[in-house]
Structures are given as structure tokens and as C-alpha cells.
Amino acid sequence: MWKANDRHERYLGGVLDSHLERVRRDTGVHSVLSGLVKGHTNVVGRRRGTENGVIDQGREVAAIHTGVDSPDEQKPARSLFTTGVQSTHMDGPESGVVPAVESTADDITAMRIRGAAAIADAAATALATQAERSTADSPAAFEQELRAAAATLYETRPTAVSLPNALRYVLRGMDGDTVAALRSSTIARAERFKRDLAQAQDRLGEIGSHRLQDGDTVLTHCHSTDALACVEAALEAGKDLEAIVKETRPRKQGHITARQLREWDVPVTLIADNAARRYLDRTDHVLVGADSIAADGSVINKIGTSGLAVNARERGVPVMVAAQTIKLHPDTMTGHTVEIEMRSERELLSDEERAAIISGATGEVAETEATEDSDQTQVTDSGLTVENPAFDVTPPRYVDAIVTERGQFPPESIVTLMRELFGEPTDDPWES
Numbered sequence: 001m002w003k004a005n006d007r008h009e010r011y012l013g014g015v016l017d018s019h020l021e022r023v024r025r026d027t028g029v030h031s032v033l034s035g036l037v038k039g040h041t042n043v044v045g046r047r048r049g050t051e052n053g054v055i056d057q058g059r060e061v062a063a064i065h066t067g068v069d070s071p072d073e074q075k076p077a078r079s080l081f082t083t084g085v086q087s088t089h090m091d092g093p094e095s096g097v098v099p100a101v102e103s104t105a106d107d108i109t110a111m112r113i114r115g116a117a118a119i120a121d122a123a124a125t126a127l128a129t130q131a132e133r134s135t136a137d138s139p140a141a142f143e144q145e146l147r148a149a150a151a152t153l154y155e156t157r158p159t160a161v162s163l164p165n166a167l168r169y170v171l172r173g174m175d176g177d178t179v180a181a182l183r184s185s186t187i188a189r190a191e192r193f194k195r196d197l198a199q200a201q202d203r204l205g206e207i208g209s210h211r212l213q214d215g216d217t218v219l220t221h222c223h224s225t226d227a228l229a230c231v232e233a234a235l236e237a238g239k240d241l242e243a244i245v246k247e248t249r250p251r252k253q254g255h256i257t258a259r260q261l262r263e264w265d266v267p268v269t270l271i272a273d274n275a276a277r278r279y280l281d282r283t284d285h286v287l288v289g290a291d292s293i294a295a296d297g298s299v300i301n302k303i304g305t306s307g308l309a310v311n312a313r314e315r316g317v318p319v320m321v322a323a324q325t326i327k328l329h330p331d332t333m334t335g336h337t338v339e340i341e342m343r344s345e346r347e348l349l350s351d352e353e354r355a356a357i358i359s360g361a362t363g364e365v366a367e368t369e370a371t372e373d374s375d376q377t378q379v380t381d382s383g384l385t386v387e388n389p390a391f392d393v394t395p396p397r398y399v400d401a402i403v404t405e406r407g408q409f410p411p412e413s414i415v416t417l418m419r420e421l422f423g424e425p426t427d428d429p430w431e432s
């Protein structure tokens with residue numbers, strides 16, 4: 001039975017983990033799905049828009065045999081996207097998914113749209129566009145198209161739970177007996193979601209601003225609109241703040257934060273990530289956002305957050321996490337773990353740099369090999385592995401407060417809010 005989501009990896013225990021990591025690493029595929037077909041473990045995935053704009057959708061990328069059954073029984077991996085094993089995962093005209101949805105999905109994958117709140121907003125907009133432009137001739141076909149669109153968006157990036165939370169919210173509002181009724185209810189629901197999202201951030205900002213005193217210095221990591229909402233509200237309340245901004249490798253998203261803060265006339269000191277501990281002595285609050293919050297209060301945020309939080313605790317600097325409730329990960333209430341996205345090694349190491357390392361070690365010119373799914377050449381050396389996790393997990397004991405639009409919470413008590421808002425564990429409507 002196919003169960004094409006990251007949760008399935010858990011059922012397979014550790015067996016698949018190393019395979020999945022290797023496939024992600026070797027292929028650069030962002031979203032690797034796993035499934036069991038007649039006892040065979042196949043790994044399929046796809047690469048959407050990549051950094052250099054190559055689009056390679058729905059291609060089978062790997063077939064991995066786990067050794068749990070005999071090799072001669074092994075069947076080739078079948079792509080969910082090309083075989084229609086599950087039609088909700090099909091792309092292209094046959095699924096009815098409109099090009100605007102595909103384009104949003106590509107933008108999310110390539111991080112042209114990024115940040116958990118912005119991703120949720122874009123996903124809701126894309127579902128509204130799907131509803132608006134659908135040419136489905138029956139209610140069932142319309143619903144199927146919406147689910148396919150949601151699946152397309154869901155597959156883009158695995159860590160920020162704001163994405164599936166947004167998709168669930170909009171799909172649950174799809175209601176009616178005719179295509180016209182379904183269309184208008186879906187569009188209305190998406191609009192409501194977007195409105196609530198913006199209001200929640202404003203409210204969160206107001207609440208979070210009370211932690212910031214006139215003259216305080218905040219130290220930031222990456223770029224979080226929720227975190228900056230707290231700063232903006234404090235400034236609006238007449239407080240003067242300063243900021244120490246970590247550049248946040250590998251994508252230097254701290255630059256976006258620095259730009260925004262300078263627009264607000266906040267004095268900014270930009271530092272290399274490695275310098276953070278030294279600057280904690282000058283810091284009143286570490287202020288970060290979140291991509292997901294787990295039921296135990298763990299904070300999943302841009303890679304480097306956990307080290308910063310540990311150092312802050314050691315220096316006695318409070319760590320404040322600004323996260324709308326859309327960042328609460330309801331599945332973690334039943335033990336689901338949050339998948340950490342592994343991104344392309346080229347964000348860390350260019351082909352030229354890779355070649356230099358390899359030729360430095362061997363004294364020879366490195367070999368290059370054209371990869372199947374890219375028009376670039378890959379410099380090969382099986383002894384050199386580059387890993388690029390996008391996020392890490394900060395345990396609750398290093399976090400002082402999670403600020404949401406519903407108030408501030410010690411991380412350990414966030415599960416109460418999670419239960420209240422999401423009830424018991426959620427389904428994935430795009431899977432049905």
C-alpha cells in the first residue's frame with residue numbers, strides 16, 4: 001500500500017533513513033517519498049525548480065532495494081507522479097492542476113517564496129487560484145483537482161508545518177453540491193485564511209513587543225516575519241532597539257533581516273554566524289522565528305538556532321521564539337517527528353570549489369560526470385560528502401517563551417494550546 005508521505009518513513013524504521021538521505025544527497029531531490037509495493041521498498045522523488053532554474057518534474061530518480069526481499073523480485077521504482085498510482089499526486093493537464101499552482105510550488109521549492117508564514121499565504125492563494133480557474137465539470141472532479149493541487153504544494157518542502165496546516169484549513173472549507181458552490185466556498189476560505197494569518201502576525205507582534213524594553217538589543221537568526229513583527233510593534237510603541245544580526249549561512253538570509261531593520265532605522269551590527277557567542281554579552285534577547293513547533297515545545301527553525309540557544313542559555317540571555325499558531329505541528333502530538341529538509345550541496349559548495357578540494361587531495365584534475373537529471377556536470381569523488389540540512393531542533397529547555405497570537409507560553413505548555421486549536425491528530429485531505 002502506498003502511503004506517500006514522510007510519516008511513512010517512520011513505519012519503515014531506520015531501514016530507509018540512510019537510503020533516503022543518500023538519495024537526497026546524490027540527486028539533490030528536495031522531496032523524497034517512500035512507499036512499499038508488494039514488499040519492495042522504492043524511493044521516488046522529484047526535483048522541481050532548482051537554483052539554476054532546471055525543472056525536472058515527476059521523474060523517477062531512484063530505486064533502492066532494502067535487502068528485505070530477494071533481489072530478483074525487485075521491481076523498478078514507479079514514480080507517483082508519472083504512473084498515477086495515486087492520482088492526487090499527478091501533475092500536468094491530466095490532473096487539472098493549473099499552471100499557477102505549479103509555478104507557486106516551484107517558487108516554494110526554489111525558495112523564491114520562503115519563510116513559513118509566506119509559504120502558507122502563497123499556498124492558500126494557489127488553492128484559491130486553482131478553484132477560480134478549474135474547468136472541472138462535476139463536483140467530484142473539482143474536489144479531486146483541489147486535492148491534486150494541494151498535493152503538488154505539499155510536496156515542495158517538508159519542514160514548515162504552516163504549509164500542510166494551510167492546505168488542510170482551505171480544503172476543509174471546500175463545501176457545496178455544485179461546482180459553483182465548491183468554487184466560491186474554497187475561495188472564501190482561502191481569503192479568510194490569508195486575512196487571519198496577517199491579523200495573527202500583527203497580534204503576535206503586539207504581544208511579543210512587551211518583552212522588549214526601551215534600549216534593548218536583540219540578536220536575530222535568519223529572517224522571520226513573526227520575529228520582526230515583535231520588533232516593529234516595539235518601535236511603534238516608541239521604544240528604541242538595536243539589533244545584532246547573524247548573517248545565517250548558507251543562504252545569508254540575515255541580510256533580509258538587516259535590510260528590513262535598516263528600513264525601520266534600527267541600528268544593525270551584522271556578524272558572521274561563528275561570532276554569535278562573543279556578541280551575547282551585548283544582547284538582551286535572542287529573537288528567532290520557527291518553521292514548526294513540536295508538542296513537547298521543541299522549536300524547529302533555521303539551522304544554527306539550536307547552537308545559538310544553547311550558548312544563550314549558558315550566557316543567561318533569554319531566547320524568545322515568535323511563532324503564530326499555524327507553526328504548531330499537530331501530528332507531533334502522536335509522536336510524529338518533523339522531517340528536516342536536506343538541501344542541495346551546491347548551496348554550500350560550488351562545482352569549482354568541489355573540484356579544487358578533490359584535485360588538492362589527489363594532485364590530479366578531478367573527474368567530472370554529467371548527472372542524469374541536470375545539465376550541469378558533477379565533480380565526482382565518493383569520499384567527499386557534503387550535507388546541507390536547512391533546519392535544526394532546539395529542545396524546550398533552551399527556550400524561554402514561545403510568543404503566539406494567543407499569548408506567550410513556556411514551551412512545555414504549548415501542547416495545551418495545540419490540543420485546543422487542532423483537537424486530536426489530523427488527516428491529510430489531499431491523500432484521499
Ligand code: RI2
Binds near residue numbers: 115116118291302
Ligand atoms: P516566518 C524560515 O525558513 C526561517 O527558518 C524562519 O525562522 C522561519 O521560516 C519562519 O519565518 P526558510 O523558509 O514565518 O527561510 O516568521 O527556510 O516569516
